[in-house]
Amino acid sequence: MVGNLETFQGKLADSGFPTLVNLLAGPDFRARMTTRDLGPLRLVSLGTPASAVVGTARDVPDGENLAVKVMTRGRTRIEQGHGDADLGPADWVLLDPTRAVRFESTASTHVTILLPRRELRIRPAQIDRLIGVRIDGRQGPGALVSALARDSARSMSGFRPGDALRSAAAVVELIAVALEARLGAERSAPDERLRDRITGYIEARLADADLSPAGIAAAHHISIRRLHKLFEDQPLTVAALIRRRRLERCRAELIASGHTITAVAARWGFVDPTHFSKLFKATYGYPARALIDANRALTTRTPGPGPEQDGDHQGKW
Structure with missing residues (x-):
């Protein structure tokens, strides 16, 4: 001490x-x-x-x-x-x-x-x-x-x-x-920056039906093998990331709009409606049609202004 x-x-x-x-x-x-x-x-x-x-x-x-x-x-x-x-x-x-x-x-x-x-x-x-x-x-x-x-x-x-x-x-x-x-x-920090750029590139081109790992690799002047290696420790592969983000965009649009499943799927790069429907159900556990039906039912149940909604309410709710 x-x-x-x-x-x-x-x-x-x-x-x-x-x-x-x-x-x-x-x-x-x-x-x-x-x-x-x-x-x-x-x-x-x-x-x-x-x-x-x-x-x-x-x-x-x-x-x-x-x-x-x-x-x-x-x-x-x-x-x-x-x-x-x-x-x-x-x-x-x-x-x-x-x-x-x-x-x-x-x-x-x-x-x-x-x-x-x-x-x-x-x-x-x-x-x-x-x-x-x-x-x-x-x-x-x-x-x-x-x-x-x-x-x-x-x-x-x-x-x-x-x-x-x-x-x-x-x-x-x-x-x-x-x-x-x-x-x-x-x-590894440069790899992270490159992966972030690629993720942003994918996000901006989800509507492009031709978006693919090969095209992404070419756009960033790297090999496909290098591209896959960048994502090997991520939750999703490049192809799975594209599918998941497209499905999320489709789901959001089906909830918020009255567009058909075929139109929404095509807007976000799914050229085959049948394949899209199977993929959607496998991912979310329910068919895409359920969102259309729920949206339609909600619109039908929404009442317009009635006499009891103007001025004083005299009836029961």
């Missing part, structure tokens, strides 16, 4: 952390800190009170570290680079100790892995995109990093030099896999 803020900051600096200013620290400040080394890696376990911390940028000419901060208890919000990460237990974030940082946290415990930047073997531009970005520590490769950091902080001892180097390399490799997976998730 460290009961003095100045001593605590000195220990952090000795471990490779930048100078940090805790705006909430008072005379009753208490914290816990344990440091262990594994080859070129340093694991620092911290237990800190509620904090609001700022750190300024600093110049480190060579051998600078990156930091993987893993939450084990409490919550913290960290701002660094372009990132703004809200972390809960098990979540983690990649930080650059040479950059300005700001974070606010509840009373919490966390493990930080300090690793030489050169060990990670990820291009600087990619690292820049990852700094300050939350990594989910509950699933996928991010969960493995989170569990490893928490377990290693408790049990890391008794390594021979060669074993320590190989183990450190495995830890770094696992961190790299998780970070590259996060980059892959970011790269």
